[in-house]
Amino acid sequence: MEYFLQLFFAGLTKGSIYALIALGYTMVYGIIQLINFAHGEIYMIGAFTALIAAGVLSVFNLPVVAIFIIVTLVAILYSSAYGYTIEKIAYKPLRNAPRLSALISAIGMSIFLQNYVLLAQTSDFLPFPSLIGQFKFMEPYNHILSSSGLVIIISTFIAMLLLSLYIKFTRMGKAMRATAQDKKMALLLGINVDRVISTTFVVGSALAALGGVLIANHIGQINFYIGFIAGIKAFTAAVLGGIGSVPGAVLGALILGWTESFSTGYISSDYQDVFAFILLVVILIFKPSGILGKKTDQKV
Numbered sequence: 001m002e003y004f005l006q007l008f009f010a011g012l013t014k015g016s017i018y019a020l021i022a023l024g025y026t027m028v029y030g031i032i033q034l035i036n037f038a039h040g041e042i043y044m045i046g047a048f049t050a051l052i053a054a055g056v057l058s059v060f061n062l063p064v065v066a067i068f069i070i071v072t073l074v075a076i077l078y079s080s081a082y083g084y085t086i087e088k089i090a091y092k093p094l095r096n097a098p099r100l101s102a103l104i105s106a107i108g109m110s111i112f113l114q115n116y117v118l119l120a121q122t123s124d125f126l127p128f129p130s131l132i133g134q135f136k137f138m139e140p141y142n143h144i145l146s147s148s149g150l151v152i153i154i155s156t157f158i159a160m161l162l163l164s165l166y167i168k169f170t171r172m173g174k175a176m177r178a179t180a181q182d183k184k185m186a187l188l189l190g191i192n193v194d195r196v197i198s199t200t201f202v203v204g205s206a207l208a209a210l211g212g213v214l215i216a217n218h219i220g221q222i223n224f225y226i227g228f229i230a231g232i233k234a235f236t237a238a239v240l241g242g243i244g245s246v247p248g249a250v251l252g253a254l255i256l257g258w259t260e261s262f263s264t265g266y267i268s269s270d271y272q273d274v275f276a277f278i279l280l281v282v283i284l285i286f287k288p289s290g291i292l293g294k295k296t297d298q299k300v
Helices: 003-033 037-060 065-093 099-120 147-169 173-179 184-186 192-218 226-241 246-266 268-287
Strands: none
Touching: 003 037, 003 147, 003 173, 003 192, 003 226, 037 099, 037 147, 037 173, 037 192, 065 099, 065 192, 099 147, 099 173, 099 184, 099 226, 147 173, 147 192, 147 246, 173 184, 173 192, 184 192, 192 226, 226 246
C-alpha cells in the first residue's frame, strides 16, 4: 500500500506539471485553433530565468523562501513577456492565413527559442538550487511524498483555482469565453479580440513558467531541451482530455501522469512513454475529440 501511494503521489506531481503546461495549449487552441508548439520553450525559459534570478539573489543573503517567491515572480513576468512577444511576432501577422502557415511559424519559433537558449547558455545540464526546504512528514508518509512534490501539488491547485475564478468572473475571462465560442460574434459585440488573444498567451505563459520553476526545483537540474519533452507530453495531455477544454486539459494531464508513474513502478521505466501514447491512441480511437472534448462539424 505504501508503494502504491508513493506511485500515486509521484503521478499526481508529474500530472500537475503537465496540467500547468497543457492549459496554455488548450486555451490558445480554444480561441484561435492554433497549436502553439513554442509553448514548451516558454516553460524552459521560465526555468532558466529562475536559475539566473536565484544566482543574482544569492549574494543578498535572503531567506530561501523569499528567494523562491521572488524568482517565481520574475520567471512568470519574464516568460509572460516572451509569450506576448511571440504572439505579436509569429502569430498575429498570420491571423488570416491558412492554419498550416501558423503551424509552421510555431514550429520555427520553437526551434529558434531552443537554439537561442543553447547559444546563450550551454547544452549541458545545469544544477538548479534547492529553494524549498525539506518538510518532515509523519512516518510512513516521509517516503511517500517529498516536500517539493507537495509544493507542486498545492501550487498547481491554487493556480487552477485562480484561473477558474479569472475565467468565470472577470471581464476579460468572460471575453475569452465569448471569443472561444464565436470570434466573429465577439467582434460584433465590441470585444477587442486582439487583446483577448494576447492576454490568453500571457496567462498560458505564466502558468508554463510556474511549472518550469517548480519542476526545476523538484528535479534539481535543467537544460535547453526540457521544454521540448515536457511540451510534447503536455500537448498529449491536452489532446487526451479534449483540446480546447480547460477541465479536459487538467484531467488528461493527471491521467497521463498516473499512467507514467504506475507503468514505471509496476512494469518498467523503459515503457512509461509507450504506455502513455498507447493510452492516447486508445482514447482517440473510441473518442476522437478526447475525454471531455466536444465533437464539432467542419465544412469541407
